[in-house]
Amino acid sequence: MIRAGLLSLSLVTATLLSAGALAQQAGPRVDPGAPPSLPGPAIEAPAPAVVAPDLVMDLSAPRVSITSAFQGEKLLLFGMFDPPGEVVVVVSGPPARETVLRKERFLYLWLNTGRQAFDDVPAYYYIAASQPLQRLLARGTGGEILSLEDRMSTVHAATPRASAELARFRSGLVEVKRREGLFPADIGQVSIQANRLFRVDLPFPSRLPEGVYDVRAYLLRDGKIVAAVSRPLPVSKVGFNAQLAGWAGREGALYGLGAILMALLVGWLGGAVVRRL
Amino acid sequence: MEIYLPIAEQSINVFLLLGLGGVAGLLAGMFGVGGGFLATPLLIFVGIPPAVAVASQANQVIANSVSSLQVQWRRGNVDLRMGLVLLLGGIVGSSVGVTLFTYLKRIGQIDFVIAVLYVVMLSTIGGLMAFESLRTYFRHKRHPETPRGKLHQHYMVHRLPWKMRFYKSKLYISAFLPMGLGFVIGILSAILGVGGGFVLVPAMIYLLGMPTSVVIGTSNFQVLFVAANVTFLQSATNGTVDVVLALLLILGGVVGAPVGARLAAKMPGVVLRGLMALLILGVAAQLLVELLRAPYSPYSLGLREVLK
Numbered sequence: 375m376i377r378a379g380l381l382s383l384s385l386v387t388a389t390l391l392s393a394g395a396l397a398q399q400a401g402p403r404v405d406p407g408a409p410p411s412l413p414g415p416a417i418e419a420p421a422p423a424v425v426a427p428d429l430v431m432d433l434s435a436p437r438v439s440i441t442s443a444f445q446g447e448k449l450l451l452f453g454m455f456d457p458p459g460e461v462v463v464v465v466s467g468p469p470a471r472e473t474v475l476r477k478e479r480f481l482y483l484w485l486n487t488g489r490q491a492f493d494d495v496p497a498y499y500y501i502a503a504s505q506p507l508q509r510l511l512a513r514g515t516g517g518e519i520l521s522l523e524d525r526m527s528t529v530h531a532a533t534p535r536a537s538a539e540l541a542r543f544r545s546g547l548v549e550v551k552r553r554e555g556l557f558p559a560d561i562g563q564v565s566i567q568a569n570r571l572f573r574v575d576l577p578f579p580s581r582l583p584e585g586v587y588d589v590r591a592y593l594l595r596d597g598k599i600v601a602a603v604s605r606p607l608p609v610s611k612v613g614f615n616a617q618l619a620g621w622a623g624r625e626g627a628l629y630g631l632g633a634i635l636m637a638l639l640v641g642w643l644g645g646a647v648v649r650r651l
Numbered sequence: 652m653e654i655y656l657p658i659a660e661q662s663i664n665v666f667l668l669l670g671l672g673g674v675a676g677l678l679a680g681m682f683g684v685g686g687g688f689l690a691t692p693l694l695i696f697v698g699i700p701p702a703v704a705v706a707s708q709a710n711q712v713i714a715n716s717v718s719s720l721q722v723q724w725r726r727g728n729v730d731l732r733m734g735l736v737l738l739l740g741g742i743v744g745s746s747v748g749v750t751l752f753t754y755l756k757r758i759g760q761i762d763f764v765i766a767v768l769y770v771v772m773l774s775t776i777g778g779l780m781a782f783e784s785l786r787t788y789f790r791h792k793r794h795p796e797t798p799r800g801k802l803h804q805h806y807m808v809h810r811l812p813w814k815m816r817f818y819k820s821k822l823y824i825s826a827f828l829p830m831g832l833g834f835v836i837g838i839l840s841a842i843l844g845v846g847g848g849f850v851l852v853p854a855m856i857y858l859l860g861m862p863t864s865v866v867i868g869t870s871n872f873q874v875l876f877v878a879a880n881v882t883f884l885q886s887a888t889n890g891t892v893d894v895v896l897a898l899l900l901i902l903g904g905v906v907g908a909p910v911g912a913r914l915a916a917k918m919p920g921v922v923l924r925g926l927m928a929l930l931i932l933g934v935a936a937q938l939l940v941e942l943l944r945a946p947y948s949p950y951s952l953g954l955r956e957v958l959k
Contacts, residue, residue, distance in 0.1 A: 442895075444655040445662045473953035475759050477946050483767075484946055486759050489953065497955075546950030553948070580655070580662040583955065615657040622658055622890045630886030633894050634879045637713035637901060644905030645718025 428456045428601035429593040431463075438578055438587075438609040440616075446555070446580040449607075452573040455593045459600065460504045461564050461572045462519055462592045465607070467497030467556070468585030471532060474547045490543040491532035497583040499525055499551075502562030502574045518599060519592055522548070522560055555579030584610050658893035659703045665899060667697065672711065672903020679904065680911025682927050684852055685715045685874065687845035689934055690900065692769060701762050703893050705752070705844030706885035710897035712846040712878035715904055716871045723868030730819035730865045733829060734872035737851075740830035741877040744837020749884040752842050756889070759953045763942075768843060770939045776849060777931030784924040820861045820869075828859060833873060841881045846874035849931070 431453030438447055451463055472495040476488030499522055501507075507521055520528070526548055531540055551557040556579060564574045576589075586606045593601040611619050621629040655662045671693055675686025687708050694704035723729055755761040815826045832854055836847035851870045855861045861869070886892040915923060 440655060442655050443653070445653050468957065470955050470957040472955050473759070475951050475953050477949040477951075479945075483763075483942050484944070484949075485763050486951070489759055543950075546948075547952070549948060550950050550952050580653075581660060585957070611657060615655060618657040618894065622886065622892065626887040626890045627883070629890075629894075630883040630892060633710050633886060633892050633897065634713060634882050636894060637710050637882070637897065638717050640898065640901050640905070641714025641717040642721065644714070644901070645721050645908070648905055648909050649722075 427603075428459075429461075429591060429603050430454050431589075431591045431603055431605075433576075433589065433605070433607065437607065438582065440582065440584070440609070440611040441613060442615055444580060444615075446582070447578045449576040449578065450573060451576055451589065451591070452571070453591060453603075454571050455601070457569045459593045459595045461566065462501065462503040462507070462594060463562075463564055463574050464519065464588075464590045464592075465498065465500045465576055466525075466588045466590075467499065467583060467609075468587070469494045469496050470583075471495070472547060474543045474550070476543065476546060488543070490535060490540070492529045492544070492547060493532050495529050495547065496525065497585060498556045498578070498587060500558050500562060500576060501525075502559075502564045504564040504566050504572065507561055518602075522557060554581055556581075556583075578609070582609055654895065654899075656699075656703075656893050656896050658707075658891060659699050659896060661698065663697065663699070668896065668899035669903040672900035673907035674903075675711070675900065676715070676904030676907025677911035677914070678927075678930075679715055679719065680908040680913075681915040681923065682849075682911075684848035684870075685712050685846040686904070687712055687715075688769070688773065688843070688849055689930070691765075691844045692934060692938060694896075695762075695765070699896070700891075701765055702752075702756055702889060702891045703896070705765070705842070706882070706889065706891040707893045707896040707900070708844035709840065709878050709881040709885060710892050710894065711900040711904065712840075712844075713875060713882060714897075714901040715908070716846060716848075716875040716878065718905065718908065720868065720871040720875055723871055726868070728865050728868030729872050730817055730861070730869045731872070732815075733817045733820050733822075733861070733865075734869045736815070736826050736829045737833035737836075737869070737873040738876050740833025740835075741837040741840070741873055742880050744834035745841045745877050745880045746837075746884060747834075748838040748841025749881060749888060751838070752885075753888055755842075757954075765843060766938050766942055768839070770935050770942065772839070772843075772850065773931045773935035773938070776853065777928050777935055779853070780924055781928035781932065784921050784928060788921045788925070819865055820859075822860060824859065832858065833877075836873070837877050837880075840874075840877050841884070844881075846878055848874055 431451060434450035434452075435447075438449065451465075453461075455461060471491055471493050473489055473491045475486040476490075477484040478487040479485075480487060501520070501522060507519075526544060529544065529547075531543075535543075548557060555577065558577045562574060564572050566572050572591075586608050588604060589607050590602060590604040592599050610616065618629075621632075652665045653662045654665050654668075671690050675690040678684065678686035678689060690711070691704050691708045694708065695701050699707075720729070752761065755764050813826050814823055816823050832851070836851050836854075839845060839850060840847045848870050851873065852866055855866045855870065856863060882892055918926075
């Protein structure tokens with residue numbers, strides 16, 4: 375969090391500087407929030423030919439590392455925009471084919487008899503906005519920003535089925551994903567400070583699929599996207615965990631032999647030691 | 652304290668796993684059978700995927716049986732010849748079992764098959780044990796000295812061909828019998844992640860007619876190698892052995908086993924068997940309820956396949 379704070383401070387400073395340069399071109403504008411310790415020369419220097427971006431963002435960590443102590447993680451997404459406007463953030467995990475199983479009653483027993491595969495299901499999906507989405511998108515921004523519901527309706531069935539049944543399986547899929555914390559909320563809240571800073575917490579659960587996640591922020595004015603930025607967020611096991619999972623996946627036979635040796639050794643030694651006590 | 656399991660892909664409390672291993676070890680020490688039949692359903696119950704629970708439990712069984720075999724071997728309680736014949740069936744059975752497991756997992760029915768097999772097996776064995784220990788208890792009360800009967804009964808199975816002499820077990824029986832028994836135990840072992848001692852031990856006593864003294868050691872011998880085979884095959888075909896999970900269970904078991912052995916030494920055998928029967932029936936009842944009760948949510952997710 376401290377690191378995140380520092381990062382955001384330096385980001386704010388940098389953006390304020392360029393905003394100041396821009397302000398000189400556009401006419402005088404007062405920045406009441408500017409810290410007094412701002413280095414002077416930068417403002418007095420001739421205006422550079424760089425146009426300040428309308429929207430910048432960063433994350434409190436460049437990646438999600440699944441270590442042995444990993445219990446899920448909360449990342450802070452923060453940034454700055456040129457007012458006026460509202461901000462929408464969309465985080466989406468790598469798409470994959472997911473199979474939904476449904477228990478049905480068969481002779482008093484509950485069995486997984488129903489199954490339906492869906493393609494292009496995001497591993498994780500979280501959308502957050504600074505205003506209720508309906509209001510932001512009222513004038514129809516086109517298909518780029520998708521609410522969870524819209525995103526899930528684009529997920530197509532791998533095999534055909536009656537549409538009522540399909541809808542049930544689809545809502546079952548959402549239900550399970552929500553339970554596992556992979557669809558954290560229908561819509562999260564982006565909070566805006568000083569009319570130009572925004573921030574939102576991205577909650578990641580402990581059962582997090584690996585892959586490269588896509589993090590996007592949009593700036594909207596009058597229901598239209600005026601700026602968008604995106605960056606990849608790699609999620610991966612690291613260190614010992616990564617090594618073990620890698621071996622198990624690539625060298626299953628060798629890993630199996632290792633597991634057997636480990637068990638023989640610990641069982642033998644452990645038995646011998648405890649019997650001495 | 653939470654730890655992230657690299658293959659199960661979730662974080663779980665370390666002490667919960669150590670405790671589970673400890674309970675399994677306690678049972679192993681008390682009754683001379685591995686606690687796999689209890690630990691595997693409990694692992695699934697706390698949210699470990701069944702495929703990972705079963706494969707990692709097989710890994711744990713290796714440690715459990717090697718530490719028990721150490722003692723039995725030194726005391727000369729292993730009928731090596733019988734063990735090898737059992738093992739022959741066991742290796743084939745467990746290989747078939749892992750193949751079956753892989754297939755069931757693919758069609759999404761593995762959880763159901765595991766639950767049903769557990770219910771059938773545990774209620775049969777628990778019921779038989781409860782009946783037997785009650786009968787012994789009451790007979791013992793009425794006639795403290797029961798006359799010694801024949802060494803063992805002779806059934807139809809003793810007419811099978813390919814008879815072999817098992818000197819240590821004082822048996823002259825068809826090799827098909829232990830081989831078939833090993834085969835069945837091997838399948839159970841692969842699908843349920845148990846050593847199979849709790850089926851093998853009664854079967855050796857009542858079906859094969861082996862003397863009680865060599866039963867535990869010989870069972871340990873067969874279970875050790877079958878569990879190793881299951882661990883190897885599960886890892887090579889499904890990649891579902893979580894060594895971190897297994898290691899925590901093993902460490903718990905190492906501490907639990909001697910405690911169980913000490914407890915067992917203080918209790919009469921009939922009471923011990925009665926308690927074991929109750930425990931087995933309890934687990935079976937719990938699993939049966941899970942099968943019969945309407946699920947909290949009917950939906951779950953099967954395989955997740957990243958398409959290239």
